[in-house]
Amino acid sequence: MSISKTYNPTEVENKWYSYWLQHKFFKSVPDEREPYTIVIPPPNVTGVLHMGHMLNNTIQDVLIRRARMKGKNACWVPGTDHASIATEAKVVAMLKERGINKKDLSRPEFLTYAWEWKEKYGGIILDQLKKLGASCDWDRTRFTMDDDLSDAVIDTFIHLYKKGWIYRGVRMVNWDPQGKTAVSDEEVIRKEVNQKLYYIKYKVSNGSSTHLTIATTRPETIMADAAICINPNDERYKHLHHQKVYIPLIDREIPVILDEYVTMDFGTGCLKVTPAHDLNDYELGQKHHLPVIDILNDDGTLNEKAQILVGEDRFAARKKIATLLEEAGYLEKVEEYKSQVGFSERTNAVIEPKLSMQWFCKMDEMAKPALDYVLKGDIKLIPEKFINTYRHWMENVKDWCISRQLWWGQQIPAWYLLDGQYVIAKTKEEAFEEAKKLSSKIENLQLDDLKQDEDVVDTWFSSWLWPISVFDGFKDPNNADINYYYPTNDLVTAPEILFFWVARMIMAGHEFRGELPFRNVYLTGIVRDKLGRKMSKSLGNSPDPLDLIEKYGADGVRVGMLLSSPAGNDLMFDESHCLQGRNFFNKVWNAFLLVKGWKVDDTLANPNNIAIQWFKSRFSEALTQIEANFAQYRLSEALMDTYKLVWDDFCAWYLEMIKPAYEHPIDRETYEQTLLFFTDILKILHPFMPFITEELWHDELFGERAEMDCCIVAQMPKIEQINTQLLNDVEIVKQVITDIRNTRNSKQISPKDALELSVKINSGIDYNQYQSIIAKLGNISQFSIVNDKVSGAVSFMVSKDEFYIPLTENIDPVAETERLNKERAYLLGFLKSVDAKLSNERFMNNAKPEIIENELKKKVDAETKLKIIEENIASLAN
């Protein structure tokens, strides 16, 4: 098998992904091994892959591949979320394009369209994940509206209802007029927007011509006013106590009420109270027994109760009413004003506070154990800083509005009787039986008298069950899968959904399994562009992930994503990272080409033992570091350790040390060792760069591979004994080589010209054994150990040892002296600081003994060096 000169990612990626699939390497079934489980945060079924998914899933894949290679039974469960609001919106839009209005469809008809649409476009994102190399067990793919998962939703609804934790009530909810549904508090995103503050005059009805002025950002709601409220302590308005005023334009009379809730120094100190359209006003209205006048339709247009501007959209009405007020002389002034406005997370429509009958889930009881898991450390949040946020939310948790006025989702299992009573039951038949038991029985109750609640539950009411439901933990609570895989190990997700999803999964885990759902939550950051803006479709600042894969290879993009993304920190994405990733796999490829090109001569018996032993130790040293970083979920650092090990230690040093001269053969032992090293390198690279490593793994260089002998299931190398002495020595040897190269650079000597090198050893290092390495990498023709200083040579010092390169014609005593003087000055300064410490009584009394010992050693070392330098300066002067 010949190997191509350059690595071709696309071809290789497709080849190996199919191979992995075909040989079921992603598949997991319970066995005697330790499980390692991740459930994917299910992306919206309508979604397409964006940079956030790339980051998130790359991390998951690295973790899962590593676990697999560490002998665990790794199971990554993929799937999608039905995302009721988002999907329903898309389906409605699609129907509209076809000239179909949702209103004209029955529920079953609509759902048929929706399912068709889901089947057609639903899988896209999962296929995109495959391009990234995601090693999910695709046979386990679930959808939150699969029958079993929907059943679980209904069952848990009934369970919680029976516990008294689900109730129905009229509340002020966040109404999304575009989605025409209520949304939960968490789905409202507040943004500061520039608004106008309208000052509007209301006539007092006592016959005098006085008026009061209120300030509002929402003049279109004055028709829904129920009162004007002033602070009883406000001296300015004592005369208004117990008066009534007329709403402008419609001249409806409303009372002036008193409440300390009103801030005197904001606006005019007069507050219009509009219970139907503002949460605070609603509460104020409750307190003062005010009527609720709702002037808005579900779609945000004004209804007939508004009397004027009926049918107008709320924002159009706002503009028009401003004009009307102005014309009628009621508008005192308009000011620019910044305030917070809530937007729907799903549709981006401005949220309308609206009173309506909804289903709620009580949270306080469930929050307690869910908080404990995290506070006790049974569930770890990574990074830990999120614990505070989590606690704050859990301690102030509010009941969860779980009903949504949509069709796409799990329909609420509430069945209404003709008289408005209702029962909760899974099926109509069960509901019928329940209904017959009601205390106030209905005569002649017929099955068809029961009408199911039209609403569906919030999508999160299904996804909070995800870690259990994907293993059929509801349908069959004692099955082999759930017993084996649950609790799962790591969850990788965005901090944005810590409350939406993570917290609720913990609650559900405890409530329905009596156990936590996962042990570690790795919270990723937001992917931002160079300017720090969140990457989003609407800003157009997000590259298409698939284009990136096309351009840099999946391995390159994976490395690019991970190069700089510590947990919890936002990722400042820059394509140059992917470039760096590509350059990296290119480096690996070329190193491979080099080794592959070598011819072995079995008669050679001069293995590079030093190089081999050194790299062995170095590899274990790096592996120790890599493991430690993984243990702390420092993926970027683990990657960087690997990167440096491969690029610097292996390619730049080890391969250069052992590389035979052009067209010369290599000895058997060195060759075999190098192949072993390469194998280990492929293994540690694999979680980051699965494709190129698998490709190289199968090269004939490593001999015939059995069908199932793949890098993806290779076992990670183990940490072996580290020869610290050797590692230290080689660091010095590397420094010697660097200094030789530096000398060449500064004297403009070509690397091709061989040099002579002498060393006067003061350190006790045995340079004899490193001679050949120094000679090879420094291009030294003659290496000698001397007892005296060499005059007329360029010198440098490494550790305490003096090195000389005779260069009579090029030597410049003045420059050389200057250089040595600089070093001398540095050492003098250094000694001074050390002496200062050592002569400081308090330091000697307080510092730990090992610190003092270290200082003493520093002193001796520096003095030795100083002495040598001063001798050298003296000898130059001669």
Place this chain on the structure above:
RNA sequence: GGGAGUUUAGCUCAGCUGGUUCAGAGCAUCUGCCUUACAAGCAGAGGGUCACUGGUUCGAACCCAGUAACUCCCACCA
């Protein structure tokens, strides 16, 4: 308004229990190289008052207090 976090080289980030003259890495930059694995490369080099001000300490990037800037989360000021 409340809470959390961040601030270290041009950029992205490390810096664990305060202890080498401690200031580090990768990228970028600069210099020199087409040295037969790799110019997607090789060999080198330069770059920082650790945001600011005080304090604690023998010793501070690290601990404490204050200041500033930025980010995120939570919160109903019309």
